[in-house]
Amino acid sequence: MGTTRASLHTLGCRLNQAETSILGEGLRRKGFELVEFGQPTDVLILNTCSVTEDAERTSRYLIRKTLKHSPHAFVAVTGCYAQTGMEQLKRQAGIDLIVGHQFKLDLPAYLPAVHELRKRSTPDIHHTKTMARGDFDLPYFAEPDSTRALLKIQDGCSAMCSFCIIPFARGHERSRAFDDILREAESLVAGGYREIVLTGVNIGQYVHGGNDFCALLRRLDQVEGFDRIRISSIEPTTISEELLDLIASSKKFCPYLHIPLQSGDDEILQAMNRRHTIKEYRALIDRAFAKIPDLGLGTDLMVGFPGETDEAFQNTLAVATDLPFSYIHVFPYSTRPGTAAARLKQRIPSPSVKKRADQLLELDRAKRLAFHNKQIGKTVSVLFEAGTHSAYRFGTTPNFTRVAVTDAAELQNQIMPVTITAATDRYGFGHITLPQAIPSTMALL
Ligand code: SF4
Known part of the structure; x- marks a missing residue:
């Protein structure tokens, strides 16, 4: 009998990528041969995203596409869309297994043995609405995206930004055990990785056993064998002076921060339930560059949030032009049912949203070019x-x-x-x- 193939695909964030790597390892241990996504397969594992409607649509499309070239493939869906859109996915033909966030990393155990794989008339579902604090556990391994290893330290978010589905999809903030992270870091060194990227949903909120994020970083700094430690996206309100000092003084921490701004207009920030003003954000960026002059700084900006007037958008454009971003990720607002913003009136028509997004994308290109030009000669x-x-x-x-x-x-x-x-x-x-x-x-x- 030939080998049984499995292919995995990730939509969305770095954290999802880290988790897909872990699932891949679990499948390999179960005897599946991993094949590239898009190739004929016997099993599809789709780790979904529900940050936008578009991401959900893409998930449904990818399932249909896989079943076209592999009609007998056993289809398992997990991730944020499996958590928030379970009812909708239940009705889509061809799905055999739906696994909510609470059980995500157990997914390989829910798959039938390789010789018992067959499609089901209704999907098997492992899903609960709430996520308990104590259920946060990970095996001690991760795999790289390219040559970087992603190391998950935290999950969930309690910030409740009004546009964001993540607190519903991933639950409230939970931090991974301090010693588990260190053990995994050491095993990644042993595996030959030279850079680790610390991932999570709201990583600055890390706290475990009296150790906060900076305590974790100080300890990781002492793990021998790594050349670089990179911090992935971090909320502005969780960046302390101590953190900036640590990055500035460490030989390992990369001079890089991705700090979501979302809007350059205070009223919109308030409607988004963001916890910072433009003035506070600007002051943070000033302090960061004063301490880390060579900093690479990325951000997220959202356009078309309900009530975003032309004037509010111009404020965003002005702030984004002014601040020394090396790149900008631009997100058109997408209504997520169940969020506070979904109840807001004053919708922005799609052509205006597109026009604003295009203007910011143009600015993103200019920022990238300017940042790269600054490196010439170094x-x-x-x-x-x-x-x-x-x-x-x-x-x-x-x-x-x-x-x-x-x-x-x-x-x-x-x-x-x-x-x-x-x-x-x-x-x-x-x-x-x-x-x-x-x-x-x-x-x-
Ligand atoms: S900080 Fe806000 S945008 Fe980020 S995950 Fe939490 S709720 Fe969502």
Whole structure:
């Protein structure tokens, strides 16, 4: 009998990616052969997102598409859409298993044994509405996206921003056990990873056994063997002076922050139930750059929130133009049933939303180009990814500049010094300055 194939696909955030990696490992242990998503398969695991209507639509489309080329594939759906849209998914043909967040990492155990796989007339469902605090547990492994390993430290969010489905989809804030994180970090070092990315929904709220986020970072800083530790998206209200000092002084913490702003207008921020004003956000960015001059700074901006007037949008455009972002992720507002914003009137017509999003995307391109141009002439350390794309080899710097070189050598998972000589809005281009990999003490050049 041939091997039984399984393919996994992730929609949405880095945290979902980290969890898909864990599910993949579970499937492998169960005897499945993992195949690339899109190839014929016997099992599809879809780790979904429900942040926008579009993400939900894409999930339904991907299931239909998979069943076209693999009509007998056993389809399992998990993630935020499985949690919030279970009733809708139950009615979609072809789904065999729906697993809510509480049981997500148990998904491999719910799959039938490889020789007993067959499609079901109605899906098997593992789902509860509430998520208990004590259920947060993870096995001690993770896999990389490219050469970075994603390390999940926290889940859920209690902030209740009025547009956001995540508190409903992932539940309230829970932090992973301190010692478990350290153990996993050590096993990732042993696995050869040079960079870890700390992931979670609201990671600045980490607290476990009297250890807060900074205490965790200080301890991770002492784990030997890593060259870089990167913090993924973090809420502005959770960034302390201590955290900025830690990033500024550590040899391992990357000078990089992704701090969602969402809107540049105080009234809209208030309607979004965000916990900061523009003035506070600006002051934070000033302090961050004063301490970390080479900082790479990303943000999220939402357009078309109910009640966003032309004037409010112009405020957003002005703030975003003014602040030293290296890139901007732009999200058109999408109504999520059950959220507070879903009850707001004053909807913004789609053509206006699109026009505003296009203006911010144009600004994003200009910001990226300016940021990359600023790197020209510098020699920076680049951690290279696997493979090549159109004759280039790619990697990233600590401040998250994507760099392309034309060197023919196999560079995967190596950190090399690269002198940046040119830039576009997508990459910096450069050449390797030394013939061999640099020691880890120079990894944050
Ligand atoms: S901080 Fe706000 S936007 Fe971010 S996950 Fe929590 S509720 Fe959602």
